[in-house]
Amino acid sequence: MPQTIAFTKGHGTGNDFVIVADAEGELDLTDDQVAILCDRRFGIGGDGILRVVRASAISEGAEAVAAGAEWFMDYRNADGSIAEMCGNGIRVFMRYLDQAGWAVLADEPVLIGTRAGVKTLTRSERGIEVDLGAFRIEDAEVLVRAKGLAIARPGVGVDVGNPHVVVALSSREELEGLDLSAIPVLDPAPAAGANVEFVVPSDPLVVNGVGSLTMRVFERGVGETLSCGTGVAATALAVRHWAGPAAPDRWTVSVPGGELGVRVTPENHVLLSGPAALVYTGEITLA
Structure with missing residues (x-):
């Protein structure tokens, strides 16, 4: 009925x-x-x-x-x-x-x-x-193939309560050239799948103690979305990991749908605001 x-x-x-x-x-x-x-x-x-x-x-x-x-x-x-x-x-x-x-x-x-x-x-x-809550940066590297990228790129796994793989790109043009109507292919493929984020750090990366990034995301079970909150957090955490000990704990992340804030606490919790x-x-x- x-x-x-x-x-x-x-x-x-x-x-x-x-x-x-x-x-x-x-x-x-x-x-x-x-x-x-x-x-x-x-x-x-x-x-x-x-x-x-x-x-x-x-x-x-x-x-x-x-x-x-x-x-x-x-x-x-x-x-x-x-x-x-x-x-x-x-x-x-x-x-x-x-x-x-x-x-x-x-x-x-x-x-x-x-x-x-x-x-x-x-x-x-x-x-x-x-x-x-607490987050985890995975040790193993994941290769990511996406439509619009000539060769596979390395990605880092980040767990913020759900799984993500974050890939750094070299330019805004490369980011805009991605075709995320096709599902990115991960190698090895996580058993439960993962959201895949593609990020370009700003230049300069840090201004007044706040890091700045731009990203796009393919969400498992959905496709490309205008924003992904946990993906924004995972992206900031991945770039912070790559940047090393001097990296800031506050980040601004731009997505097609707007802008979100990320901060990391001394207890290694990640917080998302928007x-x-x-x-x-x-x-x-x-x-």
């Missing part, structure tokens, strides 16, 4: 999402339903779906409940596949909670559960900041 559900459309620097409120965990969307909802011609359109569910109402929410987090971000990619985390998505999720009056982001931080652990969100001068907006609401009937 067809089912009508309410939704909200939101985005963070152009990384857009269909938000569905399901506080008690009663909605069971199939992969095909998610894909249709995210389809830009036959559905609402989005890079993924954010299901707003109480941590106590989802099987993966036990850690969040134990930490005192009321809400859990059930994030699905545009093809319906489950993702661990989304840096732009969780800021949009927080904006939704705040507007709905379900959690208020004021002087106190808000905890939100994800499949990559419990995340802490606070207000920042850029909008909303999320502590993505805007989040809700665009419109509506209802849609699912087959």
Whole structure:
């Protein structure tokens, strides 16, 4: 029987999402339903779906409940596949909670559960900041082949709760010449796949203690997106790793959808900050 559900459309620097409120965990969307909802011609359109569910109402929410987090971000990619985390998505999720009056982001931080652990969100001068937690730079090099690059390039693996491979390019022209309608090929290929970021450092790299980068991203399960929050963090961490001990802990990263901030704490946590907006609401009937 067809089912009508309410939704909200939101985005963070152009990384857009269909938000569905399901506080008690009663909605069971199939992969095909998610894909249709995210389809830009036959559905609402989005890079993924954010299901707003109480941590106590989802099987993966036990850690969040134990930490005192009321809400859990059930994030699905545009093809319906489950993702661990989304840096732009969780800021949009927080904006939704705040507007709905379900959690208020004021002087106190808000905890939100994800499949990559419990995340802490606070207000920042850029909008909303999320502590993505500890990160890991992988030791093994990955070769990346992409349409528009004459030869394979080395990439570094970065884990910020979900997997990334970051590739440095030599110029803005090379970055703009990429054709990311084709899936980049990774060798060796990670078992669970990875988001792939292509970055060009600014010249000069650092001004007034802040590093500056420009990147594009291919997200697994989605394709090229205007922005990827965890990818922005992973890119800053990769360039910081390449730059060595003198590298700064604050970064500004430009993506096609706007600009995001990254900072690294003495505890080796990486934090992402930027805007989040809700665009419109509506209802849609699912087959």
